[in-house]
Amino acid sequence: MNGNKLSLQHKRSLLGIAFITPWLLGFIFLFAAPLLRSIQFSFSKLTVDPSGFTLDGVGWANFNNALFVDATFNRVLTESVWDMVLNVPMILFFSLFSATLLNQKFRGRIVARAIFFLPVILASNAISAAEASGLINLVGDATAVNELGQSGSQYNVMSMVMILSDIGLPLSFVDYIVDAILRIYEIITSSGVQILIFLAALQSVPGAMYEVAKIEGATAYESFWKITFPLVSPLILTNVIYTIIDSFSGSAVTKMIFTTAFTTQNFGLSAAMSWIYTVIISIILVIVGYVLSKRVHYN
């Protein structure tokens, strides 16, 4: 009897392994192996020849090059990280706000939801690249395109700054808000998935809790902070991590790593760059994950 049960369990675990076999194969051959390879590459000089490639160990030279010799890598890296640091709170705030908005009952809600998720469909590097090249073509110069994009919002920023600083907000905060307003399109278009995640979380909050709160005399403001926010908070962590990872895909650093590898053919330097980048992002993720998971409410 006992032996029979054990063998059943054994069978189950074999079956489980069978289910994950495709992934496991992929993981070993197409993820773990390249990952180890790229560590190896970052410490070598890689020369591609028709029959394959040869590696010569160079120690830390590639890292040294990336950090201290290359003229632009440091700047591009800090800019990308800084952009991410600025964007994450904005995207998070906006997506929680929109999800709360879309979760309320009003006429036309279905249409509004369809529109709010449209950016998930349309977010594409190819399209934005084509759009930018169209503009560059029009103006003849990439910096002019950036300026155009900034003035294109047709919005008088100065008056906004004046009003906000008159209220007595610190200037750095005013700066942040104005920046958020100027980049509203970017923020809206990159928060589709996050809105979706928050919305799903909001839907899973039991309605009875709000009823109780209402009977007890809580205002909408109170019930948001005391009920909605704590129950949604685990998903804030998910969303922060998703947003950080998502901001990789089209960032300037990624492009730089790509061109270093495939345009200048310096594969070792490119691998070193991408590992510096990976380490920095991992450190950020660990810190953010640690800080947030301490404050998150789990029921």
Next chain:
Amino acid sequence: MQSPQAVRKEAQHYRIQKVRGRAVDILYALFRYALVIGISFIIIYPLLMKFSIAFKDKADIYNPTIYMIPVHFTMDNIRMAMQILDYFPLLGNTLLFVVVTTLLTTASCALAGYGFARFNFPGSNLLFALVILTLLVPTSTLMVPMYLHFRSFDILGIIHLITGKSGLNLLNTYWPSIITSATAIGLKAGLFIYIFRQFFKGMPKEIEEAALIDGAGGVKTFLRIMLPNAVSPMITVILFCFVWQYNDTFFTSLFMSELALMPTKVSSLAAQANALIPGMLGAGGGGSAVKADPNHVAMIIDTGILLAIIPLILLYLVVQRYFVESVERSGIIG
């Protein structure tokens, strides 16, 4: 006893409060509509612009009084953009490619998600942590080794043993994407495995036990009982996978830059338009000094982008309802 006056006063007070409450409600509703409509407009505006541009005649570019609706309707832009993109063969090609990879990804991720959700095998938690790791490592880190890997593709040296060559060159074939999607390691596959795992974890255990008692094996239970119930996470994953694959520039430009696929074609649209438009307008033919009007080129690019995203928008309009509902029925949260 209250005096009648006090009662009346109280009633009045109550009425005022009620009116005030109504007013606040209406104001709030108006505020909400203003917000929702405003944000929706910001999202839709570029699309509307593209539609407007697509039907605009060249003559309308320099007319500042035209805002959205063109004066001279024309199909020329669409015709030209289609010609430059080689639209219908390109679309067919891309759709076939995307459908195949989407189906493979969904299948392999559903399998893995089910395996992680319902079976305990040694190291299953560690392995699932590795799934999350695949999401966290930036794709740019794996870029060069993956490229070299597919340049001389070989598993455990088998091909080398048989043919003596150093592996197959799979670059500029569809194989890299097909292999990565079949092994659940492709585009954001970690996220899909996660979604499936959360869903299967939420399914009641009794269903499985009942199936076991009725004599269904593990595979049969999965195919006959679990999958038909997993429609909602499946729609989410299929839609995401389809859209991201269709829009992906990373893997396509890395592995398949010479194949006719929508993302690579769209990102090189500007150069193509610049080179081809003068010839199309009958000015000078290819290679002459005649340059295209940059405004006209921008117009064609916008039209081309619109042509590229229209299939996605149509798809989205069809599945949008199921998609939003499926998310609400806790596909992601679980």
